[in-house]
Amino acid sequence: MESRAHALVAVVFLLVLGIAVAIVGLWMHHSEKPGVDFDVISPYSVAGLGLQAPVRFKGVRVGEVTAIGLDPRNPRMIRIRIKVDKSTPITRATFAELAPQGVTGLSYLSLSDQGTDFAPIITKPGKVPEIPMHPSFFEVLSRNGESLVNRSNELADRLNDLLNDRNRARFGQTLTHLDQATQDLVQMENAMMPALKALPAMVAATQSTMLASHQLIQHLNVLAVNAQKPLTSATQAAASLQKLGTASEQAINTLNYQTLPQVNRLTQSLLHSSAAFSELSQSLKQSPQSLIYGTQGPPPGPGESGFSAGAH
Numbered sequence: 001m002e003s004r005a006h007a008l009v010a011v012v013f014l015l016v017l018g019i020a021v022a023i024v025g026l027w028m029h030h031s032e033k034p035g036v037d038f039d040v041i042s043p044y045s046v047a048g049l050g051l052q053a054p055v056r057f058k059g060v061r062v063g064e065v066t067a068i069g070l071d072p073r074n075p076r077m078i079r080i081r082i083k084v085d086k087s088t089p090i091t092r093a094t095f096a097e098l099a100p101q102g103v104t105g106l107s108y109l110s111l112s113d114q115g116t117d118f119a120p121i122i123t124k125p126g127k128v129p130e131i132p133m134h135p136s137f138f139e140v141l142s143r144n145g146e147s148l149v150n151r152s153n154e155l156a157d158r159l160n161d162l163l164n165d166r167n168r169a170r171f172g173q174t175l176t177h178l179d180q181a182t183q184d185l186v187q188m189e190n191a192m193m194p195a196l197k198a199l200p201a202m203v204a205a206t207q208s209t210m211l212a213s214h215q216l217i218q219h220l221n222v223l224a225v226n227a228q229k230p231l232t233s234a235t236q237a238a239a240s241l242q243k244l245g246t247a248s249e250q251a252i253n254t255l256n257y258q259t260l261p262q263v264n265r266l267t268q269s270l271l272h273s274s275a276a277f278s279e280l281s282q283s284l285k286q287s288p289q290s291l292i293y294g295t296q297g298p299p300p301g302p303g304e305s306g307f308s309a310g311a312h
Contacts, residue, residue: 035063035083038121040096040109041071042078042133048107049098055082056099057111062088065109081128082109090131093117098136 046068055063063084071077084090093113100107111131123129163171 034086036086036088036090037066037128038082038084038090039128039130040080040082040133041130042080042096042098043076044078044098044133044135044139046078046080046098046107048100048105049080049109050106053106054101054108055084055111056108057084057088059110062111080109080133084111089113090121090129091117092119092121094121095132095134097134098139100138 049065049068051065051068053065054061055065063082065080066083067079067081069079071079080096088111090111091113093116094111095113097110097112098107099110121129121131
C-alpha cells in the first residue's frame, strides 16, 4: 500500500509540475513583445555571437538574435535572423556591426545608420527584409594588421637585398669617410676658436662704430636743419636783388626815354634865352635910351616921309 501511495504522490507531483511548466511557458509566450524579423547578411566572421544575443540600435537594446546559419543561396555568406521592436527606425541606410561585450569574448549586434537615407527599408510579401553587415573594428584591425605584416615582410626582404656584402662594404667605407670628416670638422673648429673668441670684441666694436655713425648722422641732420636758415635768407636776398634790378632797369628806362629828352629841350631853351639876352645887352650898350624911349625904327628911305638926302 505504501509503494502505491508513493507512486500516486509521484504521479500527482509530475502532473502538477507539468501543468506549472505549461502555464509558465504560455505566460512567457503571451508576455513576449511583438517584433519584426530582419536578416543580417554578413560576409565576415561572427565569432562570439550566439542565439539570444542582444541587438542594440545606437546603444539601446531593441531586440535579440533568433537564428544563425549559412545562407542557403550563398554558403560563403552568413544569415543572422534578428527580431527587433516595431518602433525601431530601420531605414535603407541602416547597417549592422559586430561589437564585443566587455572582456567576456561574447558579441552583440549593433545597428546604426549613416543618416543619408531616411526612407524605410523595402519589405516584400513573404520575404524577410535584409540588412547589410559592415566590418567591425577588430575585423578592420585584423585586415590592416595582416597587410602591415605583409608589408613588414616585404620591407625585411628589401633590407636583406640592400644589406648585401657589397653594400655593407660601401657602408663601412662611408662610415670611415664620415669619421674622417668629423675629425676634419674638429680640427676646423679648433682653428676657428680664436676667431670665435675674438668675435664678441669685434661685435662690440661694430656696435660702437654703428653708435658713432648714428650720432654723426644726427649731427649732420642738425647741421642740415641749421643750414636751411641761411639758404632761406640767401633765397630771400636773391629775390630782393632781383626786384632791385627790375626797379633799376625801370629807372634807367625812365631816365633814357623821359628825363634826358626833357633835359635836352630845357638846355636848348636856355641857349635861346641866353642868345636873346646877349642881343638885348648889345642893344642896350648901343642905345641905352631905348630902355626909356623904346627902340627907334630904321631911318626913312627914299620916297618916305622924313627922308633927307643930306642926311646921308
